[in-house]
Amino acid sequence: MMPYPSGRLHMGHVRNYAIGDVIARYKWAKGHDVLHPFAWDAFGLPAENAAIKHKAQPDVWTKKNIADMKNQLKSLGLSINWDREVSTCDPNYYKHEQKIFLDFYQAGLAYRKESWVNWDPVEQSVLANEQVIDGKGWRSGAPVTKKLLSQWFLKITDFSESLLEGLDTLKKWPEKVTTMQRNWIGKSEGAYVAYDVENSSHKVQIFTTRPDTLFGASYIAISAHHELSKALSEKNSEVAAFIKECEALGTSQKTIETAEKKGVKTPFFALCPFDEGKKIPIYIANYVLSDYGTGAVIGVPAHDERDHEFAKKYDLDILPVVALPDGQTPDVEEAPHISDGTMINSQFLNGLRVTDAIKKAIEKITELNIGYGAVTYRLKDWGVSRQRYWGCLIPIIYCNQCGIVPVPKKSFPSHCRLMFLFDKAGNPLEHHPTWKHVSCPKCNQPAKRETDTFDTFFESSWYFLRLCLEKNQDELDKTAIESWMPVNQYIGGIEHAVMHLLYSRFFMRAMRQCGYLNIKEPFEGLLTQGMVIHKTYKSKDGEWVYPDHVITKGKNHYTEDGKEVTVGASEKMSKSKNNTVDPQAIIDEYGVDTARLFILSDSPPDRDFEWSDAGLQGSWRYINRLWALALKIAEVKDAKKPSDQTPEGKKIERYMHKTIYAINHDLDGFHLNKAIARLREFSNKLETLDLSHQDNHHIALFCLKTLLKLFSPFIPHICEEIWKTLLEEKSFLIETPWPKVNDTILEDDTITLAVQINGKLKGTIECSQGQNTQDIEEAAKKLPAVHAVIKDKEIKKIIVVPKRIVNIVCP
RNA sequence: GCGGUCGUGGCGGAACUGGUAGACGCGCAGCGUUGAGGUCGCUGUGGUGGAAACACCGUGGAAGUUCGAGUCUUCUCGACCGCACCA
Known part of the structure; x- marks a missing residue:
């Protein structure tokens, strides 16, 4: 999902885009044609708040934020196709949106009706729900009332049944999301x-x-x-x-x-x-x-x-x-x-x-x-009017003679903005002395512009279509869009489970009705990632303390000037609680690979991730160990394949294939934390391989190369560096193909079976593949721990589950 | 309030369709390296009892199904996400 350009990259972004990057690099290595684009959700309230607070023009403020964040993102080493980057506040972006709206209007999918808004009587402006705190306006503190306004609505309810039925086709969506949408539609x-x-x-x-x-x-x-x-x-x-x-x-x-x-x-x-x-x-x-x-x-x-x-x-x-x-x-x-x-x-x-x-x-x-x-249906039509400045202008003119008149499409983008002042609350478009007065495109009589702008969910409902186009492609080219769409893998926060994802699904249907495309569902696969959370610290006098500023002595914590600090619950990183960690500082100190490895290693992507400095150090140590391991093996990089492998060599080769198999499975299911755990296990095993034995040299190198390739989607820089510098390979690691599993050596010769009595573990036995049940039963009964219990008891039943377990049932 | 999800050691988390709970990592402890500390290396690490062998307990809580439950069922407690103008 595209981010809001707040100006500073936070850990949630790092996590989101790191996950996407691993998947993109993995798919690329497997030979897929990958489009990994980027967009900015650039309209929205924070720009207006900044305008009021700092007297900054929203567009200037937003563009600076985008530039700053882009710099930070670039340092993450993401495989993003930056040449397609778009920003929703760019007139070349939203001119399409204005056209789409008019097409919806012509198709009867947009209409006006009266609807209630939160009204701040002091500021004389509409408040968002989040701006109403305990029934009062957040800036004025005045009790909020409701006001009835005439606003634009999109007829999402025309598609209630279709949106409901479509959920059954979204096999690669988390069930919790489809369930939430089903309940939201509420048939x-x-x-x-x-x-x-x-x-x-x-x-x-x-x-x-x-x-x-x-x-x-x-x-x-x-x-x-x-x-x-x-x-x-x-x-x-x-x-x-x-x-x-x-x-x-x-x-x-x-x-x-x-x-x-x-x-x-x-x-x-x-x-x-x-x-x-x-x-x-x-x-x-x-x-x-x-x-x-x-x-x-x-x-x-x-x-x-x-x-x-x-x-x-x-x-x-x-x-x-x-x-x-x-x-x-x-x-x-x-x-x-x-x-x-x-x-x-x-x-x-x-x-x-x-x-x-x-x-x-x-x-x-x-x-x-x-x-x-x-x-x-519980689903209501979508009110898209916002009484705000920093949004896409609704391309409508109101004429006393002709009524509602669309702004002619040839004059798009409809964005002729003057310098607007944020000297008073409310919408500057509304109280600007001249801007809204125009002549009617139909009768040329004096008329007024619509001063409302679109809900920013409007932009996010179709931006992925724009990303299917080349940067300079000016039309919403159906062929280009349909060649990429639907999005194979969409990644974003669970907080978007209903609204954004439902609105986008609606847009595909409405745009299809207007002849834009022939896509039913926008997102084939969906991964909802959890939040990045961090411990909160509060000093005795009730102030939130930055984690960096907490000094730990034994079990107690203090501020730098010696005040006692209590450790609170882990909560979503937020400025108000001072529990943020700046990704840039981490990258500067440890490098991008460490940051990427850590944020992907501990928690599964769909769960919350708890940031800890100690965990970060662990990832840093591993990067160093990997280098040391590579250094050791690089010394024997010219070894020839021995005519006969050592038993140890055979074992690690089998383990390598097991690892490739497991990593494929893990990555296909987005179990990135498990994939990392397995790669570390493999690398631990490789560390113990005896290199004093010459016949192990060749397999060690082979295993290292496989390890690097399998790890490269996660930590691309160090892997490429080892490949080039230590192994002196001519090619780039990123251009080498993904390792293949050799199925024939996957299976072990012997199997370990657990032996239980009445469901309680007593020991294990080894048996060969396909050994018959009777032999297994006998072997189990001979186990000393088993024999001691059953020797003077009657066995009621023995359950043998092949390749898993033996359970002896006795009273 | 309504809808949804989650709950496993000191911590993050593993455990594919019910079949050896705690993989991997963090932390901690001991030992080695070091003048010391850190780094690094090795070893150990769910709880209780025991010198040990071992025994018992253990996946938020209570009950149930099963030869066998972290996994299934019912009830219950807690945390988090969304609720239509934050994005």
Whole structure:
């Protein structure tokens, strides 16, 4: 994945790109045509924050960051095709994006609708969720409210089913990611039901996945922005106050759903269509989302956790309508009954199982003409408008005569930016005196530009297509794109599991519909790498202390000026906790290979990686040992192949082939830590090979060369150096082919079998390949440790699993 | 709150489809090299008991399936990631 150019390379980047580099070098060595490109996710909020804080122009700031980071990246020795590098803030990049958007618009995949944003009343600007802290604006400290704005949306919901079905084809994705996306799309089957409201012309429509439980309904909860809530707030001050309170929660779903569940009772009652005379109270509740579903839910406290909690709080009826499996009525006072059963207290549904009752209830709802069965998705359309300066301009002009008018494609890139000032909060594009005023491309009358820019996920949803093109290729050439796409191996953080990866999948579908390409899925293989974490240190006076500045004496830690330091949990490296380690400093001191080796060696790529200086030293030592080993073997590099190999030589040759086999397997599965462990084992064995015996010289050299080749994707510089300088090879190591496994010498002559009694290990026996079961049983029984136990016991059974184990079962 | 993942020595982690738990590395200890320290080399290192042989315990916790469970099942505890305007 492309990085945000923050200005300084951090360990997370090093890890990400080191993993990618190993895979790229391995595939290259195996003869694949590898494209290993790079891009910068250059638009975004931090540039604007820097502009406000340091009066730096976002483009200047961003370009400097890119230059700085590129320098650092280059020192990592990555095999990146820099000639294709792109930056998303480059007009030559985003002009395509503007065209794509207009094509989406023409195809009916982009539309405008009103939607809520977090609003800072002091700054008079929109806040991102992360800028809302405890309900207050991060800079102003003012309580946040919500505001309704007209914004652009992309119709990702047109592809809900396709995005869901496509997940089954992503065989090389981690299952956790496809599961998360499946749940995010959230297909559910259920029914819409419209309830009449007593003494009112309003109707309340709800959606439920459990229409079978409608007889157990105790209340209906509507959102603060439901039309009924709005109508009520005009004359009811309690309701108006509650709506205000809900708005103070902001737009973050996490905040809304973790807030204490509160509701306010309205004077309205919904009329149960099945049960004449039954009146269901209507509440306005803070946990009902206004822009999801119908903005109203039905509460069945006997059979739903959240409804139960709400009913308890407001003392509502809890009527069980699903019996326990044994037919008993469940006790639902303390906890709801969620699982399956047969229906009770439900008139025409009584006696039916839940699944049948759902069908029957939908039939009845349809028959009464109050609703219908439906499939819904949790997935919402994607709001792409941002009230920000540093993003790709939405190429739209608003004309009083002509309405929404696309900026003509021939005038792309639409980027005629003047000097904008960040002297006040909010979007400079909006409050610039002249910029937004243009004449309508259709009627030439005065009109206004769209001042919003795109969500930066827009850029990241298709950048990989641009990377399929040569630097100077100006059109999104279908042939070039399709010759490389899909991305065979995509690598990035698990935090992108849903949004970025889902938006990219949507883009492929939408772009396909607009004729751009014929690709279904953007990423064939996906590897989600873990974070780089580090211990945190805090001094007695509560300050975070840099790891470098901690002095350890025995079990205690101190600051440089002698204050006591406590060691905290390992957390994601972050500036705010001072637990970062600067990759540049490591590279300067130990060299790139040490840094690469260490960051790849300990943890599997998909898990978090704990940085430790001691671990780094270990990698440094190994690099030195490898050099020493090579130096020793280089002395005998002219040795001829002996006519007959020593038993030791034969053994290490077999081990070498086992290693190649295992490394292939490990690299194919991205078990880079295991691959390194095996290479170290192999190199440990090679160190003990007796070089005083002349007949071992040739095989030692052969093994060393194999070791270098197998290690070269990880530590390319030292391996190449040994190859050239110590072994005086004419070729470059990087150009030599990947070693081949000789299958015929893989198998050992003898096998070690574990012998157990009742599943407990008692010893091991050696046997030859294909030895018969009876011999093995006899040999096992003769083991002293076994004999001692079984000699006066009756053997019930002996289990012999070929090549694995013997288990003697006796009472 | 909802969705997802993870949990193995002092530490990072190995253990392919259930079959010798702790590979490899870090740390630590002892010995050697050294004037000393570091580097480097060798040896040892899950816990408890034991001089030792060995025995017992041991994969967050509890239960279960199995000849056999780190691996499967159920419950439970904890940590982390995402939740639609950070990227």
